[in-house]
Amino acid sequence: MTSTTSGPLLRIAGLSSGYGRVGVLEDIDIEVDPNEIVVVLGPNGAGKTTLLNSISGVARASAGTITFEGRDITGMRPEQVVRLGITHCPEGRQIFQRLTVEENLVAAHIGRAGKSFEALRAEAFDLFPVLKERRNSVASRMSGGQQQMLAIGRALMAEPKLLMLDEPSLGLAPKIVHQIFRIILDLSRNGISILLVEQNVQLALECGDYAYLLNTGKVKLHGPAQEMAEHSALSEHYLGGASEAVLHV
């Protein structure tokens, strides 16, 4: 296992994966460059979450490779993957509902790259001042937007080089969604690469550098986000259930 810093940060080549004997992804190629925001779009059941689960070691690869910073991480356990600098912020947030903001942040600090808990907490509070205001509040008492901010704040406590966000805008009011997307842009400007699964096609493509469209476990379309945005009518149509033939145009 050699490690190099040249080339993409994350390279997925010929990946097929799933859960037990259930195959979901088939022959997927995806790359994320340093400082890039890569968007993954697709209808329900397309395999977007399974892609993130495959990278974080939750879903098992049956073929292909996942390489991070030149190191083959295929088949690594989730805790090993986190320690290498990949953090998965799952759909539905999955914060500890009964714990306070502060306790949630403490639980997520793994001391990966040597920054102290206090330094990382200060960074999270700078990004999300509401978390500082509500540091002693129990998570379940907070709004959906605040809980999403806590979920991202928690993910940052592991000092990721690559942050994977699964539908961070889900169920949130438009004003909060814009706030979350501004934070995502800030994170990428601060050197964190982002792999973003989103149903909000328009905002995701405005924010992203490159995008992939998944359906039935395969990459159907990919390209620079701006070019993909020109396909947005197609994507919207697609998200409503267009045929594969249309997508191959």
Ligand SMILES: Nc1ncnc2c1ncn2[C@@H]1O[C@H](COP(=O)(O)OP(=O)(O)OP(=O)(O)O)[C@@H](O)[C@H]1O
């Ligand atoms: N733990 C699991 N075990 C078996 N099959 C699963 C499991 N999780 C998901 N699947 C199946 O894998 C397929 C892809 O699901 P996945 O959650 O990756 O899609 P998605 O694109 O993220 O969809 P959504 O937008 O609804 O979250 C679906 O057919 C789903 O039923």
